[in-house]
Amino acid sequence: MTTYSPIPPAGDTSSAILAIRNLSVEVAGAGNRVVRNLSLDVHAGETVCVVGESGSGKSVTSLAVMGLLPPGVLTVNAGSIRVEGEDVVTATQRRLREMRATRMAMVFQEPMTALNPVHTVGKQVDEVLRLHRKKMSAAERRAKVLDMFRSVHLPDVERIFDSYPHQLSGGQRQRIVIAMALILEPKLLIADEPTTALDVTTQKQILALIKELQVKHQTAVLFITHDFGVVAEISDRIVVMNRGDLVESGTRNEILAEPKQSYTRRLVSSVPSLVPSRREAPSGMPVLHVKGLGRTYGGKRSVLSRKAAHNIIAAADVNLTLRKGEILGIVGESGSGKSTVARCIVRLIEPTAGHMMMGGEDLSTLSGSALRPVRRRIQIVFQDPYRSLNPRRTVGESIIEGLLNFGVPREDALKRAGETLSVVGLSPDAMRRYPHQFSGGQRQRICIARALVMDPEILVADEAVSALDVSVQAQVLELLEQVRQRTGVGVLFITHDLRVAAQICDTIMVMQRGKVVETGSAETVLTEPRHEYTRALIDAAPGRDWDFRNFRPISAGLAPASAP
Numbered sequence: 001m002t003t004y005s006p007i008p009p010a011g012d013t014s015s016a017i018l019a020i021r022n023l024s025v026e027v028a029g030a031g032n033r034v035v036r037n038l039s040l041d042v043h044a045g046e047t048v049c050v051v052g053e054s055g056s057g058k059s060v061t062s063l064a065v066m067g068l069l070p071p072g073v074l075t076v077n078a079g080s081i082r083v084e085g086e087d088v089v090t091a092t093q094r095r096l097r098e099m100r101a102t103r104m105a106m107v108f109q110e111p112m113t114a115l116n117p118v119h120t121v122g123k124q125v126d127e128v129l130r131l132h133r134k135k136m137s138a139a140e141r142r143a144k145v146l147d148m149f150r151s152v153h154l155p156d157v158e159r160i161f162d163s164y165p166h167q168l169s170g171g172q173r174q175r176i177v178i179a180m181a182l183i184l185e186p187k188l189l190i191a192d193e194p195t196t197a198l199d200v201t202t203q204k205q206i207l208a209l210i211k212e213l214q215v216k217h218q219t220a221v222l223f224i225t226h227d228f229g230v231v232a233e234i235s236d237r238i239v240v241m242n243r244g245d246l247v248e249s250g251t252r253n254e255i256l257a258e259p260k261q262s263y264t265r266r267l268v269s270s271v272p273s274l275v276p277s278r279r280e281a282p283s284g285m286p287v288l289h290v291k292g293l294g295r296t297y298g299g300k301r302s303v304l305s306r307k308a309a310h311n312i313i314a315a316a317d318v319n320l321t322l323r324k325g326e327i328l329g330i331v332g333e334s335g336s337g338k339s340t341v342a343r344c345i346v347r348l349i350e351p352t353a354g355h356m357m358m359g360g361e362d363l364s365t366l367s368g369s370a371l372r373p374v375r376r377r378i379q380i381v382f383q384d385p386y387r388s389l390n391p392r393r394t395v396g397e398s399i400i401e402g403l404l405n406f407g408v409p410r411e412d413a414l415k416r417a418g419e420t421l422s423v424v425g426l427s428p429d430a431m432r433r434y435p436h437q438f439s440g441g442q443r444q445r446i447c448i449a450r451a452l453v454m455d456p457e458i459l460v461a462d463e464a465v466s467a468l469d470v471s472v473q474a475q476v477l478e479l480l481e482q483v484r485q486r487t488g489v490g491v492l493f494i495t496h497d498l499r500v501a502a503q504i505c506d507t508i509m510v511m512q513r514g515k516v517v518e519t520g521s522a523e524t525v526l527t528e529p530r531h532e533y534t535r536a537l538i539d540a541a542p543g544r545d546w547d548f549r550n551f552r553p554i555s556a557g558l559a560p561a562s563a564p
Contacts, residue, residue, distance in 0.1 A: 004247050004261060016041040017187045017220035018065065023079035025060055028072055034060050036244045042220040044187065049223045049231045052241035053469040054440065058224045062190045066106050067096040083188055101128050105181035109193035111173035115165040121176045122161030128183055148179045152209055170334065171202035178209065185217050192224040199333035199496055200540040207234055226469055228271045229543030232256060240264050257551050270474040271548035272499040274541055276522040282506045284324030287358065287457050287490045293318040294353030295340050314340040315514045322458065325484055327491040329505030329522070331498060337514040338494050342460050345492065346380050347371060376406055379451035383463035385443035389435040396431025399450045420453040424479055441472030445479065452483060462494045477504050498541050502526055510534045
């Protein structure tokens with residue numbers, strides 16, 4: 001276990017809204033500590049970001065502050081947590097319920113799971129007032145909720161009040177959750193990865209909203225995140241955690257520009273730059289031509305409705321060429337059509353227009369037995385590696401399944417699987433283990449191995465690193481680069497993260513609302529964007545003014561990387 005130099009406890013607790021002292025949280029009955037001797041303060045009007053990789057203890061800390069540790073699973077073993085001087089650890093459940101929403105509140109990562117799908121959002125926010133402001137009339141509560149909706153910049157608040165969560169966009173749902181958390185003006189707001197699932201433009205709006213409301217009410221904000229771009233945008237102070245330990249803490253500039261611990265330096269330097277590396281233009285032979293690709297979904301009309309059904313255009317008139325050994329990035333926000341294009345190419349969904357030429361064959365016209373050989377030549381890696389693997393099958397069985405389906409003898413398939421695992425940096429011994437016995441990054445390597453074992457000409461990576469910690473993400477990106485150079489496979493890389501696209505892609509295609517708005521080399525698109533939508537995406541990227549790899553701010557904004 002790595003040990004770190006002891007960090008003095010935070011200072012005088014009298015002025016702190018949140019004061020944590022020597023907090024330890026352990027697995028109930030097992031004695032394994034997931035947080036050890038943690039001390040930190042958050043003052044009024046201040047944002048403290050807690051950063052670290054998965055398993056660092058940052059989310060456990062936030063749950064402990066709210067008194068939401070799962071009973072019988074995790075328990076506070078030692079220390080104190082004081083909110084405005086009152087100790088949360090020793091408070092009764094009844095007192096904790098009284099403190100939540102009135103003195104402390106939490107915004108969770110996924111708003112769809114934080115909201116009840118069977119109640120309107122207005123009713124759910126109204127419930128907070130009904131429970132804690134019993135003297136308010138129904139009319140007064142409704143007026144208060146509508147006013148709060150306006151404060152979080154929701155449009156048409158009367159309509160939204162009567163809407164259900166599924167009828168709102170992701171950004172609108174997150175605004176509802178923020179409104180619910182702040183409607184009673186608590187002094188402490190805990191935000192646990194509240195923008196991770198959002199597009200960069202929506203993320204920028206939510207971060208600005210939290211800051212605006214914080215300034216208005218002088219709220220203390222404890223912000224849990226693994227995104228250093230977000231940290232660079234909003235933090236006053238930063239606390240770095242690793243495997244339950246506090247590694248180091250300091251101001252934003254101290255941690256981002258002058259990190260003292262090697263772990264912090266590795267974490268910060270793993271953040272990809274928005275400045276693309278200069279690459280030679282791809283010169284391999286084309287392996288895929290897509291022309292006029294489209295996918296339209298027919299709207300369904302209820303038997304009781306007189307309104308005409310509307311067609312939904314997911315992708316329209318998409319053209320692209322992928323060359324051997326090229327990594328072509330398709331970027332855009334949710335709903336831009338990038339995943340639709342990828343799944344049409346893989347034939348997981350059927351295109352409704354256009355042609356996809358591969359080796360003289362039009363993939364869009366193939367079906368049945370004629371399509372089967374093509375599936376071996378085009379492989380896909382999905383976003384969530386755990387859901388992509390069968391938890392009841394060993395890794396080896398999952399990897400060789402495709403080979404066996406194409407008639408490869410089992411002994412040969414096992415040999416090839418072991419060789420491919422070595423290519424992705426895993427021991428062949430991994431074939432005897434199950435998916436749950438690996439980390440997230442290792443599971444994604446296994447998914448890449450499962451795709452590569454088929455010796456494909458095209459590899460589609462659909463948000464393949466978006467769920468990974470920044471250091472693991474860097475390892476997987478390096479692996480994809482090595483695989484590209486070693487095998488010459490053409491890669492379609494689907495992502496909403498421009499930093500990732502800048503580091504790995506030769507060519508970038510930008511999509512908006514189903515259409516391609518700009519295509520060019522990564523350097524040209526990211527440093528000299530022509531379309532206003534591309535410029536908006538770049539401007540919204542958090543931390544775009546920081547050069548994380550060199551621990552310094554970028555004074556003149558984005559500039560082309562110098563030639564190696």
